[in-house]
Amino acid sequence: MGGGRLVTAAAGIELLGARPLLVSPVDVTVRLSPGDRPLVAVGESVAPGTPLVERLRDAHVAIVEPPGDVALRPGDRWPLEAGHHAIEGEPLVGAGGARPARRMARHKAGGPVGELLFESGGRWRLATAEHADPLESPVAGIVREVRPGVALTIRASGSVLPATSALGGTSRGRLELAAGADGEVRPSGVDVGSSGAILVVGSRVDAETITRARAMGVRGLIVGGLAGKERRDFAASERRQRAAIHRVPPFAVLVIDGAVRRPIAEPIMALLGAMAGHDVAIVDDPPGLVVDAPEVVLPVIPPDAIRVRNGPLAGRSGTWCGLAGIRRFAAGTHLEAGLVRLDGEPPVALPLADLERWS
Amino acid sequence: MSNDQRAFFALEQGTATRSASIVGWAAGRWRLLGTLAMPVSADPEAMIDLLLARFGAASPDLADHLGADARASDRWARLSVRTQRPGRIAVLAATERAVAPLAAIAEAAGWRAEPMALDVDDPLAITRVLLQPDVVAVLAGAGEPPAADERGSLNDLGAIVAAAATRRRELTVVLAGPMSEQVPRFDATGDGRGDVVLASSATTGDPGGEPLRVVLEGMGATEDDGRRAFERAVATLAEVMDRRIEALDVGWAAGTRVVAEPAVAGEASASRRRTIADACFVPAAPDDSLIDRVLEWSTQPLDRHRLRDRLYELALAPWADTAGEGAILRLAVGRAALAALLEATTDLPAASEPDLVVVSGGVWSVAPGPAVALAVSDVLRRPGSRQLAHDHARLLAPLGAIEDETERRRVLLDVSRDILVPLGAVVMPQGLRPGRTAGQLVVHGASGAIELDLVPGSLELIDLPPGETAVAELRFRETVRLGARGRRFAVELAGGLGGLLIDLRDIPLRLPERAERRRELLGAWQEALWAGVGS
Numbered sequence: 001m002g003g004g005r006l007v008t009a010a011a012g013i014e015l016l017g018a019r020p021l022l023v024s025p026v027d028v029t030v031r032l033s034p035g036d037r038p039l040v041a042v043g044e045s046v047a048p049g050t051p052l053v054e055r056l057r058d059a060h061v062a063i064v065e066p067p068g069d070v071a072l073r074p075g076d077r078w079p080l081e082a083g084h085h086a087i088e089g090e091p092l093v094g095a096g097g098a099r100p101a102r103r104m105a106r107h108k109a110g111g112p113v114g115e116l117l118f119e120s121g122g123r124w125r126l127a128t129a130e131h132a133d134p135l136e137s138p139v140a141g142i143v144r145e146v147r148p149g150v151a152l153t154i155r156a157s158g159s160v161l162p163a164t165s166a167l168g169g170t171s172r173g174r175l176e177l178a179a180g181a182d183g184e185v186r187p188s189g190v191d192v193g194s195s196g197a198i199l200v201v202g203s204r205v206d207a208e209t210i211t212r213a214r215a216m217g218v219r220g221l222i223v224g225g226l227a228g229k230e231r232r233d234f235a236a237s238e239r240r241q242r243a244a245i246h247r248v249p250p251f252a253v254l255v256i257d258g259a260v261r262r263p264i265a266e267p268i269m270a271l272l273g274a275m276a277g278h279d280v281a282i283v284d285d286p287p288g289l290v291v292d293a294p295e296v297v298l299p300v301i302p303p304d305a306i307r308v309r310n311g312p313l314a315g316r317s318g319t320w321c322g323l324a325g326i327r328r329f330a331a332g333t334h335l336e337a338g339l340v341r342l343d344g345e346p347p348v349a350l351p352l353a354d355l356e357r358w359s
Numbered sequence: 360m361s362n363d364q365r366a367f368f369a370l371e372q373g374t375a376t377r378s379a380s381i382v383g384w385a386a387g388r389w390r391l392l393g394t395l396a397m398p399v400s401a402d403p404e405a406m407i408d409l410l411l412a413r414f415g416a417a418s419p420d421l422a423d424h425l426g427a428d429a430r431a432s433d434r435w436a437r438l439s440v441r442t443q444r445p446g447r448i449a450v451l452a453a454t455e456r457a458v459a460p461l462a463a464i465a466e467a468a469g470w471r472a473e474p475m476a477l478d479v480d481d482p483l484a485i486t487r488v489l490l491q492p493d494v495v496a497v498l499a500g501a502g503e504p505p506a507a508d509e510r511g512s513l514n515d516l517g518a519i520v521a522a523a524a525t526r527r528r529e530l531t532v533v534l535a536g537p538m539s540e541q542v543p544r545f546d547a548t549g550d551g552r553g554d555v556v557l558a559s560s561a562t563t564g565d566p567g568g569e570p571l572r573v574v575l576e577g578m579g580a581t582e583d584d585g586r587r588a589f590e591r592a593v594a595t596l597a598e599v600m601d602r603r604i605e606a607l608d609v610g611w612a613a614g615t616r617v618v619a620e621p622a623v624a625g626e627a628s629a630s631r632r633r634t635i636a637d638a639c640f641v642p643a644a645p646d647d648s649l650i651d652r653v654l655e656w657s658t659q660p661l662d663r664h665r666l667r668d669r670l671y672e673l674a675l676a677p678w679a680d681t682a683g684e685g686a687i688l689r690l691a692v693g694r695a696a697l698a699a700l701l702e703a704t705t706d707l708p709a710a711s712e713p714d715l716v717v718v719s720g721g722v723w724s725v726a727p728g729p730a731v732a733l734a735v736s737d738v739l740r741r742p743g744s745r746q747l748a749h750d751h752a753r754l755l756a757p758l759g760a761i762e763d764e765t766e767r768r769r770v771l772l773d774v775s776r777d778i779l780v781p782l783g784a785v786v787m788p789q790g791l792r793p794g795r796t797a798g799q800l801v802v803h804g805a806s807g808a809i810e811l812d813l814v815p816g817s818l819e820l821i822d823l824p825p826g827e828t829a830v831a832e833l834r835f836r837e838t839v840r841l842g843a844r845g846r847r848f849a850v851e852l853a854g855g856l857g858g859l860l861i862d863l864r865d866i867p868l869r870l871p872e873r874a875e876r877r878r879e880l881l882g883a884w885q886e887a888l889w890a891g892v893g894s
Contacts, residue, residue: 012409017400034486061483074522117486118522120515127483149490149526164675228667258675259668310672310679323409330683332890333725336397353398353678 012323012338013304015352018359021267021301022291024159028139029285030170034149035059035115035127037077039134042146046137048172048279052152056129057242062112064124075148076116078126115148133247138170138281139290156283158292161271166284167226167234168252173198173219175280177273181224182263182315187212194218198280198289200272203315204261207233210253214241220252220282222272222289224264224315231259252282254289263315265307267358270299301358306340311354318342320357324349366392366425367436368407369757371585374444375399375611375640375677376721378753379406381414382774383425389770391777392418392425394752396724398678407432438757442585444612445636446495448575449488450474451520453501453512460561461500461535464568467706468575469586469613469634470496477512482519489523489530496578497523500535500571503560517541524554531578535571536560566706576634585756586615586634592759592771593717594619594630599772605713606755607700607735609693609720611677614638614700618707633707638700640677640722641692645670652695655870656737658687658882681725687885690734693722697738712743712842717779719750728856729888732782733818737884740866742789742840744831744850747857748779781825783857786850789866790839791815798836798846800861804829811861818884819861823854831859857888 032038035056040046064078114128127149141156176194179185179202187208190199195217201209203224210230213221214237226234234253241248256264264272274296281290304320321339327349328334338355339347366383380394393414395406411431415422426434448470452458455476462474473494475485489497499520501509517534521544524532533556534541545555556574564570580587586608593606597619608615619630642649650666661669669688672679681689716739723731732747755778761767791797796812800819805827811819813835823829833841833848841848852859871877 012405014402014405015397015409017398031491034483034490059483061481073525075526117482118515118518120518125482127486147526149486151492227664228671229664259671310676311682311685329681331686332727333682333686335681335725336395351681352401353676353681 013306013320013357015323015336016306016320016338016355016357017309017353019307019356020162020359021271022159022161022298023288026156026158026160026286026288026290027144028141028154028156028160028170028283028290030135030152030154031285032147032149032151033059033127034117035129036149037115037132038146038148038152040143040146040152042143044143045141046143046154047140048137048281050137051134052137052154053135054132055135056114056127057131057133059114059127059129061117062114062126062128064112064116064126065122066124068122072116072119072124074116074118078112078114078116078124135170136250138172138250138283140292156290156292158290160283160286160288160290161268162286162288163254163256164258164287165226165255166252166282166287167231167255168220168238168284169250170281170283171198171220171250171252172279172281175200175272175275175278177276178202181266181269185209190216190218192216198222198282200264200269203263205253206230207237210234211237214251217249219250220254222254222256222264222282224255225257225260225262226253226255227259227261252284254282254287257309260314265315266317267299267301267305274298306355306357308340308342308350308354309356311350313342313350314354316342320355321347327351364436366427366431367438368432369752369754370403370437370439371753371756372399372403372439372441373585373610373612373721373753374442376724376753377401377403377406379403379410380752380754380757381410381427382754382758382770383421385421385425389773391752391754391774392421394754396721396753398676404432438760439583440585440588440756440760441581441583442610442612442756443581445469445471445634446579447471447473447491447493449485449494449497451485451497451499451516452476453509453516454478454506457500457502457506457509457561460568461498461571464561464572465498465575466635466637466703467633468572469579469636470575471636477516478508482515485519486523489520490527494530496531496533498533498535498575499538499541500533500561501537503536503562505537513538513541517544521545528554530554531556533558533571533574533578536563583760586613586632588759589615589719589756590617590619590630590632590759592755592767593617594628595759595764595767595771596717596755596775597621597630598628599768600715600775602714603712604715604717606717606719606750607697607739608718608750609638609640609696609700609722611640611721612636614696614703614720616700616704616707618713631707633704635700635703638696638703640696640720641670641674643674645674649695652698653688653691654874655877656691656694656881658691658878658885659684660875660878661688677721686725689722690726690730693720694734694738696722697735701738712741713745715746715748717748717750717755718782719753719755723749724751727889728780728782729858730885732785732855732857732860733884733888735782736785736787736860736862737868737881740787740868742787742866743842744784744786744852746784746853747782747855749782750778751780752778754778781853781855783855783860784823784852785860785862786831786833786841786852787862787866788833788835788839788841790837791835791863792837796836797839797863798834800834801832802829802859803832813861813863815863816865817861817863818887819863820857820887821859821861823852823859825853825855827854828852829854829859831861 037054139156145153183202185201198220324337327337378396465472
């Protein structure tokens with residue numbers, strides 16, 4: 001007798017890629033550009049709507065000449081803020097914000113305001129802009145890291161439903177189900193009654209519906225798959241919106257799976273159904289939907305539940321029956337397979353790589 | 360691995376694929392006893408358990424002899440390697456002209472390069488890139504000596520990079536050539552100093568820029584770097600097989616090409632490697648150029664939008680949709696990636712035509728051997744005759760991790776028959792003139808002689824199973840190139856899954872401009888070698 005271990009019929013599910021329904025804790029990262037002004041500090045608590053950052057619009061470079069005895073570093077704000085020190089001696093600017101006239105003589109009122117980039121030949125380059133837009137926190141949480149010009153990180157309260165991508169940045173609104181898991185919302189299906197909401201729009205959505213949703217004041221869409229053409233149309237629309245003079249309200253599209261049409265998975269749909277009516281937030285780093293409603297009862301997923309992620313049966317859910325060994329599939333390919341029961345039908349063998357389990 | 364070890368696990372964790380194999384001592388030599396490859400998301404311990412279970416079920420006596428019991432996963436040694444997605448490096452120079460060679464060197468060293476120049480990019484845009492978290496290194500360089508239009512900007516360039524290094528301590532800075540003079544700026548940044556590397560310019564060395572490339576390549580490597588181990592294994596394999604080997608690995612995150620030659624006539628053996636990020640299977644954001652390259656090889660009538668979506672799906676889940684049409688698409692994508700790899704590594708010529716071409720990587724794993732042989736022959740258009748083999752168990756890289764050279768040679772000598780699946784042999788002459796026939800071929804094999812006309816532009820398939828050898832005698836009417844120039848050739852070839860391919864198509868391959876005609880032609884070639892694929 002060999003010494004190999006027996007693998008029971010239902011074993012082997014751990015060989016499937018695991019997809020978490022919810023992940024916590026989650027650190028939401030807001031990318032910063034040089035010149036963006038963080039308005040929060042590490043350790044500070046933030047609530048949804050708390051201003052996090054002033055984002056420069058159409059940033060450009062200006063040149064400033066600070067006094068020679070000032071200790072400046074790349075990333076410092078200009079004009080200098082309270083507490084900034086000279087190279088030696090007393091603070092250049094007092095805690096109360098009083099600005100010694102002598103040292104700051106070269107900074108004229110109405111001069112450029114922004115973030116110091118680098119010094120060359122005694123002059124500093126400054127990232128500045130005529131206008132700045134506030135970015136509000138989409139989530140409640142505690143600020144964990146602030147790196148001017150790089151990123152700001154918040155440990156969010158609640159959990160995140162992971163997705164593959166989020167387009168348009170961050171957004172927050174009450175969750176509404178506008179379509180079923182395999183459904184689709186047409187442009188006429190979105191009206192001002194959905195203003196302020198984040199809509200679940202089913203397995204796919206077209207560019208016209210996205211445009212109309214934004215125009216109706218919708219804050220975001222959640223969709224199973226978004227085709228490349230729609231992604232590019234949305235990106236172009238985003239660029240036009242951001243180039244406008246007036247600040248535009250946040251709007252984001254959360255894509256649960258990929259680029260081809262695919263129903264939203266049953267456990268995810270059950271979660272979204274349970275969260276309907278509650279405020280949720282779309283975040284883009286990591287891409288996902290932040291949910292924070294402890295009173296909501298979350299769906300229970302059986303340990304043998306699986307989902308077909310790719311292939312002709314993509315989107316269907318079922319239960320794991322065990323490994324099937326190497327099987328021959330269409331086009332003569334030989335692949336590791338598993339037996340899966342879909343909707344109570346007899347088990348079928350499907351490639352392991354096309355399946356995912358829940359974790 | 361100790362000398363009394365009778366079996367061990369060889370594990371590779373790629374960016375898309377995880378493989379596990381059992382190598383054991385049986386019948387007086389090391390043998391491959393079992394192998395498994397799955398998406399990288401699979402639990403490695405579960406893979407090992409399954410591997411042991413299958414081994415125990417298939418060869419109970421041998422499993423018992425080697426101690427393949429429940430504790431084997433803890434007791435047996437593990438040879439592990441890992442490959443990572445190439446890092447992103449910002450490449451800076453004062454002028455666009457100066458940045459181009461620096462970026463080319465960075466790409467040849469396996470980095471994803473982001474070139475920027477002060478004469479075209481404003482300092483804010485440059486700073487924005489330097490502060491992006493996924494930029495892990497910056498290469499700043501200048502000509503040797505700096506050109507007149509560079510000199511005035513070197514201080515600004517140094518200041519921008521030093522400022523970014525101050526704000527991101529984790530950033531590794533490489534100052535190349537005259538930019539080294541800017542190093543005092545980094546002294547001032549204090550603890551950032553340790554991350555500043557001084558290197559030679561893009562033109563120093565023979566070939567130009569090689570010392571800089573070596574520095575950059577070393578920065579991207581880890582202790583258990585699978586690509587470095589892959590090169591070492593290929594070099595050892597060339598030694599033990601006494602063959603010139605070219606290895607082509609198409610990975611999800613990068614393509615790697617290795618050429619290795621055994622020691623001859625007192626000269627030392629040699630191997631060279633290039634890892635190219637742009638020659639990856641599918642980038643995270645498939646662009647128009649990739650779509651064009653894949654459409655060139657596609658036998659399916661896909662419009663650009665649908666193809667973009669399919670490629671995006673592959674970028675998300677490279678192992679998914681591997682049956683049916685998905686498998687055919689993967690091989691078209693694999694051809695495009697292989698072509699990109701060969702195009703990007705023209706500075707890596709083999710001293711002479713390789714005897715053996717080994718392909719590796721997940722893209723080849725799901726297609727039948729003959730289809731893989733055709734895909735490689737479609738892209739690797741060089742006159743000559745060669746054997747094709749597939750590193751099917753993805754074992755070369757883990758075996759390259761054996762530190763002791765003697766031991767590595769011994770193991771590779773033993774297992775080379777197991778780990779390289781023979782795909783077939785290819786005979787590819789160049790210089791055939793269009794016409795009804797260019798000559799005659801006689802294949803002398805174990806089952807007798809086969810004769811056929813050599814028709815220019817055709818692809819002939821002769822059955823020659825793995826393990827069999829044959830002598831192909833080719834008589835051309837006019838002088839052609841087949842390794843050497845001549846009209847009569849006799850080459851000894853070994854068989855494989857794809858048999859013997861007499862490839863009389865153009866070098867380089869010329870395909871019809873019209874998409875429909877091109878698809879038909881590619882489809883016809885593919886159908887001949889891929890059972891189960893047909894219109």
